[in-house]
Amino acid sequence: ILNVEQSPQSLHVQEGDSTNFTCSFPSSNFYALHWYRWETAKSPEALFVMTLNGDEKKKGRISATLNTKEGYSYLYIKGSQPEDSATYLCASPLYSNYQLIWGAGTKLIIKP
Amino acid sequence: NAGVTQTPKFQVLKTGQSMTLQCAQDMNHEYMSWYRQDPGMGLRLIHYSVGAGITDQGEVPNGYNVSRSTTEDFPLRLLSAAPSQTSVYFCASSYGPEQDTQYFGPGTRLTVL
Numbered sequence: 001i002l003n004v005e006q007s008p009q010s011l012h013v014q015e016g017d018s019t020n021f022t023c024s025f026p027s028s029n030f031y032a033l034h035w036y037r038w039e040t041a042k043s044p045e046a047l048f049v050m051t052l053n054g055d056e057k058k059k060g061r062i063s064a065t066l067n068t069k070e071g072y073s074y075l076y077i078k079g080s081q082p083e084d085s086a087t088y089l090c091a092s093p094l095y096s097n098y099q100l101i102w103g104a105g106t107k108l109i110i111k112p
Numbered sequence: 113n114a115g116v117t118q119t120p121k122f123q124v125l126k127t128g129q130s131m132t133l134q135c136a137q138d139m140n141h142e143y144m145s146w147y148r149q150d151p152g153m154g155l156r157l158i159h160y161s162v163g164a165g166i167t168d169q170g171e172v173p174n175g176y177n178v179s180r181s182t183t184e185d186f187p188l189r190l191l192s193a194a195p196s197q198t199s200v201y202f203c204a205s206s207y208g209p210e211q212d213t214q215y216f217g218p219g220t221r222l223t224v225l
Contacts (some may be wrong), residue, residue: 022146034210038207043202043216044155051211089154093210098143100209102154108216 004092006103013080021075021106023090027071034042034091034100035064035075045090047075080110114138118203118217125193125224133188134219135203143209145170146178148199148221149219155202160209161186193224 005024013019025033032051035045048057053068061078077084087105094101119134137144138155145160157170161180175197186205190197206212214223
């Protein structure tokens, strides 16, 4: 992997169900992995910044794990609510220590 | 705290016109950056600055200029607008670029006719 990739591109989830999605990144020269939440008509807001292999972070019903050896991070949402509908972005500084490279995002739609 | 502010929120330009998108932050952040966001694509870095007087190019710098005369302000100039520059532009700031949370402005939606 030479870029930051996210899957799936979009996801429809029933309210109350739990879900997860993936961010993949090059495992060599890893420095940090960011997760952001981006609601329609707003600007991205930070969820987590993760740096250590095996890191697990949690904010309310949202949590994330990091595997730097295999180059992936999972974002989990437990008991999805309509307000969780947003695009979830991940980013990592790949080519230099001054530039974050962003994935295209996973658009999450919660169906009531 | 105003955080990161951007003006204008919306702008329509004709091809060939120039304009400046303003960005300011009041958090004393050293690192500031400009991104453009296009449908189906991630945020792409246009230019960034690691401190006053220091700027550098990102992934898609062509057609844009920046300057950083103060810690607070980081304007983005479109030299001669083209339809390919129709996009949503976000300014962001942080203490550092790698491990620190990025704070985003509200965005500027630019249309070039």
